[in-house]
Amino acid sequence: KAGVTQTPRYLIKTRGQQVTLSCSPISGHRSVSWYQQTPGQGLQFLFEYFSETQRNKGNFPGRFSGRQFSNSRSEMNVSTLELGDSALYLCASSPGPSTYEQYFGPGTRLTVT
Amino acid sequence: EDQVTQSPEALRLQEGESSSLNCSYTVSGLRGLFWYRQDPGKGPEFLFTLYSAGEEKEKERLKATLTKKESFLHITAPKPEDSATYLCAVQASFKSGGSNYKLTFGKGTLLTVNP
Numbered sequence: 001k002a003g004v005t006q007t008p009r010y011l012i013k014t015r016g017q018q019v020t021l022s023c024s025p026i027s028g029h030r031s032v033s034w035y036q037q038t039p040g041q042g043l044q045f046l047f048e049y050f051s052e053t054q055r056n057k058g059n060f061p062g063r064f065s066g067r068q069f070s071n072s073r074s075e076m077n078v079s080t081l082e083l084g085d086s087a088l089y090l091c092a093s094s095p096g097p098s099t100y101e102q103y104f105g106p107g108t109r110l111t112v113t
Numbered sequence: 114e115d116q117v118t119q120s121p122e123a124l125r126l127q128e129g130e131s132s133s134l135n136c137s138y139t140v141s142g143l144r145g146l147f148w149y150r151q152d153p154g155k156g157p158e159f160l161f162t163l164y165s166a167g168e169e170k171e172k173e174r175l176k177a178t179l180t181k182k183e184s185f186l187h188i189t190a191p192k193p194e195d196s197a198t199y200l201c202a203v204q205a206s207f208k209s210g211g212s213n214y215k216l217t218f219g220k221g222t223l224l225t226v227n228p
Contacts, residue, residue, distance in 0.1 A: 004156070033216075043157075043200065043218035056215055090156050101147070102216065104156030 002027065004093050004105035012111045018079040021108045025072050025093030031055075032074040033102060034066060037088040046089075049074055050097040078110075086112045115140040119201050119219035126226050129190045134222045136201030137183040144214055146184050148177050149200040151221070157200055191226045198223050 005024045013019050025032050034046040045058040049068035066076040072093075078085055088109050092102035116139045126132055138146070145164050149157035161170040163179035170177045174195065176187040186199055198221040204214050 035218075042220040043202075045215055045217070048215075058215070092156075101159055101162060103159060104149075106154075106156050 004091055004103055006089075006091050006105040006108050008108060009106065010109045010111075012113060013081050014113055015081055015083060017081050018077060019081060019110060020075055020077045021089055021091075021110075023074045023076075023091030023093075023105060025074070025091075026103055029093035029095050029103075030072050031094045031097050032068055032072065033092045033094075034074070034076050035090040035092065036060070037090055037107070038086075043090070046076065048097070055097055081112045083112050086110060115203065115205055115215075115217045117201055117203055117217050117219035119199075119222050121222060122220070123223040124225070126188075126191055126224070128192055128226055128228050131187070131189045131191070133188070134186040134199055134201075134224070135183060136186070136219055138201075138203045139182075140203050140205040140217065142205045144204040146179055147202045147204065147216070148175075148184070148186055149202065151198045151200055160199075188224070191224075193226045193228050196224055196226045 007022045031050045033048040035043050037043045046060055047054055047066050048056045052068045063079045068074045088107045090104050090107045092104045094102045118137045120135045145162050147162050148160040150160055151157045161177040166181045168179050174189050178185045200221045202216045202218040204216050
């Protein structure tokens with residue numbers, strides 16, 4: 001079974017721009033969660049989608065948004081990028097909402113200059 | 114607020130030298146505790162889930178245990194390929210008694226095993 005895939009793997013953007021990251025979950029998994037990982041803060045929960053609906057949201061500003069499509073693929077968008085948004089963005093999939101075990105993709109490394 | 118603290122931050126072992134990593138937590142409504150392994154440049158890889166105090170899980174040289182306040186990841190006779198960052202996460206309700214859960218991660222322990 002193919003694992004979670006994320007595209008692109010690396011991205012360099014300029015302050016003020018916006019960015020869209022994509023995540024394809026494991027086949028059959030309907031829940032997708034997004035995390036931000038930085039050396040200082042570690043892994044922090046952004047939001048979770050299930051059946052095209054956002055179920056939960058972490059403590060991030062409204063510049064961070066996401067959506068899920070009918071095929072369970074998900075995208076997250078960050079608008080008006082700031083230097084502090086530089087991080088590894090990880091997507092995790094699980095069979096159902098708030099399911100115990102989540103399987104992570106390789107992440108997208110975003111650098112904001 | 115849910116808190117997960119891992120110690121030590123970094124651990125250097127010689128091949129074959131057994132040790133333990135600690136994960137202490139403060140959460141309300143714990144649903145489960147998870148251990149992940151993360152290699153540089155990769156996403157976390159799921160290792161174990163523990164649900165209740167007293168539970169133990171084993172996989173090769175790794176053994177995870179859980180009490181009411183902390184979890185240990187014991188590494189027996191480690192090999193260089195065990196070198197990685199080990200992450201602990203707890204799953205708890207967003208709201209007391211609610212059915213929406215979130216994962217809160219610790220900052221990890223960077224394990225280096227020298228040959």
